[in-house]
Structure formats: C-alpha cells, structure tokens
Amino acid sequence: MLHYPEPITNLIDGFMRLPGIGPKTAQRLAFHVLNMKEEDVLEIAKALVNAKRHLSHCSVCCNITDVNPCRFCQDTMRQRSVICVVQEPKDVAAMERTREFNGMYHVLHGALSPMEGIGPEDIRITELLKRVADEEVQEVILATNPTVEGEATAMYLSRLLRPFQLKVTRIAHGLPVGADLEYADEVTLSKALEGRREL
Incomplete structure (x- = not known):
C-alpha cells in the first residue's frame, strides 16, 4: 500500500x-x-x-444505551420476574423482533472461551448474580448462542444459579422453520429431537 x-x-x-x-x-x-x-x-x-x-452500558442489564438505566429497565410494563441472558446487545434486538418476550434482559458481552483467554471475570456474570440476589427473579432464560462457547457459558451459569432456588431454562435449539431435514447436520437434528414437544 x-x-x-x-x-x-x-x-x-x-x-x-x-x-x-x-x-x-x-x-x-x-x-x-x-x-x-x-x-x-x-x-x-x-x-x-x-x-x-x-452510548454507554446500562447500570442494570449491561445493554448498550443512551440513557441510564436503559429503556427496557425503565419500562414498568415489563415482567421483572424473568431475566433473559444473552451474549451481545444485538441479541436483545433479535429477541425484541419476536414480540414474544416481555421480561428483562441481561447482556454478558461475550461468552466463556478458554481458547481465547475469556474467563468468567471477562464477561458480565457478577452483575447477573447480583441482580438475581437483589431482585425478585423467578426465572432466568439462558439464550446464549448454540455454539461451543455459548453452550459452555449456559452450563456454567446454570451451575452458578442453582443455589438461588429459581427456574433456569435454556432456549430450544433445532431446525429453523422452512428447513429441509436432508440439509441439517447431526448436531442440529439431535437438538431438534431433544427439544421435541407433544402436539
């Protein structure tokens, strides 16, 4: 150049x-x-x-915001007993597009990855545990990505949250709507079988 x-x-x-x-x-x-x-x-x-x-991080949920606390944390119409944990701020936008979730969020800003040197102290786990201890939370939904790092983070968080005596759930994984079985990989198909439900 x-x-x-x-x-x-x-x-x-x-x-x-x-x-x-x-x-x-x-x-x-x-x-x-x-x-x-x-x-x-x-x-x-x-x-x-x-x-x-x-832009800064919300002092409550760690999402990116231009006001503090963010608009989600200020919204009195949202269900405060449920926290959806996501990896990145863009995941909050994806969840909001569904118009299905009306609870609170917590953004980790990453996932555990020993290969990249990212440990529990490098993502917003401490803030999540403080919220669960201080607020009246009944359920934590772990909506980390279905990758090795996302799965490891979800497993780690589920162990940390166990003593709080609350419901810890994981978003379902499987086939996307409109997909053909023949093009799905083995892991996706096995996750789809695991997450099957009665009709």
Whole structure:
C-alpha cells in the first residue's frame, strides 16, 4: 500500500480494524468513501463519533444505551420476574423482533472461551448474580448462542444459579422453520429431537 498517498493508506488501515474486513474490502471501501459527497462522509463521521461518545452500558442489564438505566429497565410494563441472558446487545434486538418476550434482559458481552483467554471475570456474570440476589427473579432464560462457547457459558451459569432456588431454562435449539431435514447436520437434528414437544 506504499503506492497510495498517506491519507488513503490511513483510511484503508482504519477499515481493516473492523471485523471481517480484509485488505481488498478495506481498499474498496476507502475508494468508495473518496467518491462520496463530502456531506455524506461527514454524516458518517459524525454518526461514528456520536455513537462512541453518547452510548454507554446500562447500570442494570449491561445493554448498550443512551440513557441510564436503559429503556427496557425503565419500562414498568415489563415482567421483572424473568431475566433473559444473552451474549451481545444485538441479541436483545433479535429477541425484541419476536414480540414474544416481555421480561428483562441481561447482556454478558461475550461468552466463556478458554481458547481465547475469556474467563468468567471477562464477561458480565457478577452483575447477573447480583441482580438475581437483589431482585425478585423467578426465572432466568439462558439464550446464549448454540455454539461451543455459548453452550459452555449456559452450563456454567446454570451451575452458578442453582443455589438461588429459581427456574433456569435454556432456549430450544433445532431446525429453523422452512428447513429441509436432508440439509441439517447431526448436531442440529439431535437438538431438534431433544427439544421435541407433544402436539
């Protein structure tokens, strides 16, 4: 990249810091930005700076928010006896899209992963245990991702929550709606069989 002027090289390097962006995509994005109208580029830059400056973590559920506590934690219509534990803030948005869950959330900001050096102290487990001890929680739904790390986190949390004498549940896994059995892998099919219910 030495053959580009320094501002372009810096822009490419900046894009490469984003997850999933390699050198070619970063280069394509950099040149796209150069071809944009200046006011559009300034709007993007302003949005980036505003997001970084004005967003923080909710003091209750650890979700990303622009007010503290967040709108979910302030909502008196939500069921406070149920907490749904998710890995990332984007998982809260996914749960809300279903329009099925009306309880509270807790965002871990990651999952246990010894291979990556992520232990219990690196995610928001302490805050969850404090909430369960302080609030009138009757059920904790573990909605971590169905990955090795997500499953390990769910198992670890279920053991930690056992002494609190509350209902601990795990979201069901299995076949997505509209999928064909022949294309499903063995793990997905076995999870679908485990989670079967009577009709």
